[in-house]
Amino acid sequence: MTAIQSEAPPRTNGRAMAVEAKQLTVEYVQLRQKRRLVAMWEVSLDIPEGEFLVIVGPSGCGKTSFMNAVAGVVPASSGDLKVFGQPVSKPGPDRAMVFQEYALMPWRTVWDNIKFGLELQGRGNEAATRDTIQHFVKLVGLEGFEKAFPHELSGGMRQRVGFARALAVGPRILLMDEPFAAIDAMTRELMQEEMEKILAETKQTVIFITHSIDEALMVGDRVAVMTSAPGRIKEVITVDLPRPRWQHDIKSMPRYVEMREHIWHLLRSEAQQVLKRD
Ligand SMILES: Nc1ncnc2c1ncn2[C@@H]1O[C@H](COP(=O)(O)OP(=O)(O)OP(=O)(O)O)[C@@H](O)[C@H]1O
Ligand SMILES: [Mg+2]
DSSP: OOOOBOSSOTTOTTOOEEEEEEEEEEEEEETTTTEEEEEEEEEEEEEETTOEEEEEOOTTSSHHHHHHHHHTSSOOSEEEEEETTEEOOSOOTTEEEEOTTOOOOTTSOHHHHHHHHHHHTTOOSOHHHHHHHHHHHHHTTOTTOTTOOGGGSOHHHHHHHHHHHHHHTOOSEEEEESTTTTSOHHHHHHHHHHHHHHHHHHOOEEEEEOSOHHHHHHHOSEEEEEOSSSBOEEEEEEOOOOSSGGGTTGGGSHHHHHHHHHHHHHHHHHHHHHHHHO
16 A cells, blocks of 8 residues: 555645644533433544545544534534634634535525525625625526425435535535435536536535545545544545546546545444444
């Protein structure tokens, strides 16, 4: 195995740190079971501005907990967490979430769903807001569907609405928790391509959770592999494959195959530990 692990995050030269997590632990009090559950334990991870960081790891290892801590909706039990140099204490417009279940409001049209985040920022019906919404409707390819309701859309289209809604508020960090998990394989590949094109334009920092190694290697600059619960960072792998990846036949590249196998083995050994414990 050639040197895959990155000692220092790439592309830090002259860039701000978007996220700095130092020995970050998240615990929950589970009232019914009368216990404290350590969801993730002493995670240290720096994410430079503009990076696409993917997190993979066994189910229940604390991936969503990490993302929720960055979003400011779950407090750290111990350790430090900073976003653009500021300690995280609550959600803010600099961070936006895209969910697996789309989380659209069924009674609102595509246009009004995208508008929702802007309304939370106090932006109403002024021309600038309308221009912003129109821009993102176009960017995600939903022109002509502005007046449609979520139930009139396919899963992929709904996910694009969720994506546009998150992008429209102009977050510096986009948090994506298994965003394509409920979409069929072919649409999923197309969504990955579209996302790569869009993010090449908007240059956001992205934290992206997935259970798919192929997806991680298709979209990520680095892939953080977590251990089984309570999750720690097991290894961070730099994905040194050319972009845009969808234009290259990356799946047949020896480097791709090597990285895929490496991550697979890391995850497999974690999954085996879970089975032994159970
Ligand atoms: N709000 C909560 N209250 C209590 N326990 C929680 C809460 N949220 C998560 N947990 C627990 O914390 C652990 C980690 O959960 P988390 O959702 O972060 O895992 P995950 O890695 O995202 O899993 P998956 O891959 O299945 O989505 C789990 O044991 C879960 O039961
Ligand atoms: Mg999760």
